[in-house]
Amino acid sequence: MPSEFDLIRRHFTRPAAHTDLAVGDDAALVSVASGMQLAVTTDALVAGTHFFPDAAPRDLGWKALAVNLSDLAAMAAAPRWATLALTLPGVDESWVAAFADGFFECAARHDVDIVGGDTTRGPLAIAVTLFGEIPAGAAITRAGGQPGDDLWISGQPGLAALGLAHLQQRLRLADATRALAALHRPKPRLELGLALRGVAHAMLDVSDGLVGDIGHLCERSGLGALLDTTALPLAALRETGADEAAARRCLLAGGDDYELLFAAPPPARDDIAALARRLDLPLTRIGHLTAPAEPMVLLREADGSLRAPESSGYDHFAAG
Amino acid sequence: MPSEFDLIRRHFTRPAAHTDLAVGDDAALVSVASGMQLAVTTDALVAGTHFFPDAAPRDLGWKALAVNLSDLAAMAAAPRWATLALTLPGVDESWVAAFADGFFECAARHDVDIVGGDTTRGPLAIAVTLFGEIPAGAAITRAGGQPGDDLWISGQPGLAALGLAHLQQRLRLADATRALAALHRPKPRLELGLALRGVAHAMLDVSDGLVGDIGHLCERSGLGALLDTTALPLAALRETGADEAAARRCLLAGGDDYELLFAAPPPARDDIAALARRLDLPLTRIGHLTAPAEPMVLLREADGSLRAPESSGYDHFAAG
Numbered sequence: 001m002p003s004e005f006d007l008i009r010r011h012f013t014r015p016a017a018h019t020d021l022a023v024g025d026d027a028a029l030v031s032v033a034s035g036m037q038l039a040v041t042t043d044a045l046v047a048g049t050h051f052f053p054d055a056a057p058r059d060l061g062w063k064a065l066a067v068n069l070s071d072l073a074a075m076a077a078a079p080r081w082a083t084l085a086l087t088l089p090g091v092d093e094s095w096v097a098a099f100a101d102g103f104f105e106c107a108a109r110h111d112v113d114i115v116g117g118d119t120t121r122g123p124l125a126i127a128v129t130l131f132g133e134i135p136a137g138a139a140i141t142r143a144g145g146q147p148g149d150d151l152w153i154s155g156q157p158g159l160a161a162l163g164l165a166h167l168q169q170r171l172r173l174a175d176a177t178r179a180l181a182a183l184h185r186p187k188p189r190l191e192l193g194l195a196l197r198g199v200a201h202a203m204l205d206v207s208d209g210l211v212g213d214i215g216h217l218c219e220r221s222g223l224g225a226l227l228d229t230t231a232l233p234l235a236a237l238r239e240t241g242a243d244e245a246a247a248r249r250c251l252l253a254g255g256d257d258y259e260l261l262f263a264a265p266p267p268a269r270d271d272i273a274a275l276a277r278r279l280d281l282p283l284t285r286i287g288h289l290t291a292p293a294e295p296m297v298l299l300r301e302a303d304g305s306l307r308a309p310e311s312s313g314y315d316h317f318a319a320g
Numbered sequence: 321m322p323s324e325f326d327l328i329r330r331h332f333t334r335p336a337a338h339t340d341l342a343v344g345d346d347a348a349l350v351s352v353a354s355g356m357q358l359a360v361t362t363d364a365l366v367a368g369t370h371f372f373p374d375a376a377p378r379d380l381g382w383k384a385l386a387v388n389l390s391d392l393a394a395m396a397a398a399p400r401w402a403t404l405a406l407t408l409p410g411v412d413e414s415w416v417a418a419f420a421d422g423f424f425e426c427a428a429r430h431d432v433d434i435v436g437g438d439t440t441r442g443p444l445a446i447a448v449t450l451f452g453e454i455p456a457g458a459a460i461t462r463a464g465g466q467p468g469d470d471l472w473i474s475g476q477p478g479l480a481a482l483g484l485a486h487l488q489q490r491l492r493l494a495d496a497t498r499a500l501a502a503l504h505r506p507k508p509r510l511e512l513g514l515a516l517r518g519v520a521h522a523m524l525d526v527s528d529g530l531v532g533d534i535g536h537l538c539e540r541s542g543l544g545a546l547l548d549t550t551a552l553p554l555a556a557l558r559e560t561g562a563d564e565a566a567a568r569r570c571l572l573a574g575g576d577d578y579e580l581l582f583a584a585p586p587p588a589r590d591d592i593a594a595l596a597r598r599l600d601l602p603l604t605r606i607g608h609l610t611a612p613a614e615p616m617v618l619l620r621e622a623d624g625s626l627r628a629p630e631s632s633g634y635d636h637f638a639a640g
Contacts (some may be wrong), residue, residue: 020357021459021461024462024540025395025461025462025463025524025540026361026391026392026394026395026461026462026523026524026525027359027360027361027391027392027394027395027397027452027459028359028360028361029357029358029359029360029395029454029459030357030358030360031357031358031456032352032358034354037340037349037350037351038349038350038351038352038358039347039348039349040347040348040349040350040401040403040435040436040451041346041347041348041403041436042403042404042405042436042437042438042447042449043405043438044405044407044438044440044447046407046440046441046442046443047442048442049440049441049442050440071346071347072346072347074346074347075345075346075347075349077347081360083360083361083362083449084362085362085363085364085405085447085449087364087366087445115360116360116361116362116449117362118362118363118364118447120364120366120369120370121366121369122366122367122368122369122443122445123366123442123443123445125407125442125443125445127362127364127405127438127447129362129403129405129436129449131358131360131451132347134349136351139341139349141341141345141346142344142345142346143345203346204345204346205346220344220345
């Protein structure tokens, strides 16, 4: 059985592009460029809570980094460095090799150096901390929303939740391909995040369910929100063969989307539409921010009626 | 049952002294001072591997941060910020409160801001990523050792391993107080690490067993080492009532020490002795670096004979 040290060395030591001293010492050394702030985020994936213990290791490796990249995208920061704490029930070398391949595929795609690792024996879990740079003062937080700002969502929220429901046989999709890809290989919206510097007033990544995360943005901005259900991007969800109620439920409260929700002033609409074309990424205007309200988020239905959403979001403790 | 969000907010939101934007957004924002490199390290503690599942949560909180602080001390870096990924089998609020108390006690003592957190349901585990500042070029790595350098060790390696053996009833200590304190509340040697800038050629923190970690320093410096067994600091180990063989075994290969091992040129001996007095911390000269050798580390016994050590160190996979 190879030792912990051999294992780390063999699979997690790769060339580092912008690191002064990489894995192998007590700590790594990196240099943050002058005038830059450092953005830092951490997210763990735990077997049985965030993924099935028999999930494909290559997908897991990708996703463990991608969910953290999504957080940096939501700050409009450029990712640079990551650490990985990997807990494994034993040394299954082919598993580790596939996990590392997926992890480094995602890292290379997004120009991230791995600067620290820790591998231990225990129940399967992955904790990643990711660091990025952003010009001082240019970050887009959750707190900058203004009354009257449009609310936009990227890509196709709800698709990953449909994929999960399909895997769990809670429903049966005619075509699960895109839904499963969204679940296993989320695409962090880094280009979009960077392009929204100076455009969006507030932003966050939708990982706990769209309505719940709109609530988080409202809470930090001290505002309310009106969500127009006729504007929701349901087309791709319908194409999976899901029924209308399931599609809507997954879109509003599904979780695991890793899409960007942002608030921007109405005069930016043309620029945002142009951005959607340039990035070949749907950007959908789904509502707007209002004065502070109770409940914070309201849905406007097709008949013009207003009502409170059923679910306030996804909670790994409540749902676990 | 409080939600994940409530739990994080209630116990892990504390005032941050040197952070631009702390916990609560998609990422935290911090500023690294001009001319400084960033030192980054990560270490996870997993129930059943690193600690007993019924370990006191206050001690665990302290130790989870302290073992990471020890890594920064070994680079001669000043700690600044940390992230915490906490996996819990359920929400036991008194456990979380005690854990947070221990964690923040250690953070406050060492001037560390907590800038990111993630709490999930799963088998008990704690992953911390810690980052600190160091003037560019001033880090003390493992690679700078020179032939003829003295090898020094801080404090009392072996004490924590005796404490663990006592807890596991593999031996019986007459007085286990200090040994258990060393095991549960390791003191990261940050003042020592900073004071050794410009003095030590190479340094690491001893966490995998003294002999194994000397091997790591030798490997990175491309040298051998001669360890003088008559110079080993055994006094405090004897005071616990441990027999000589157990004391020596724990000192040489025990693990969990979190002491600093450093290589410094002989002319620095007086300065190092003065430093030991100023910090009220024993610093013991236990051998020296040699030309490259095979085996890399040799022990010189009281009768002048040389022999290879029995164990090459501690491995959480081999030992798990």
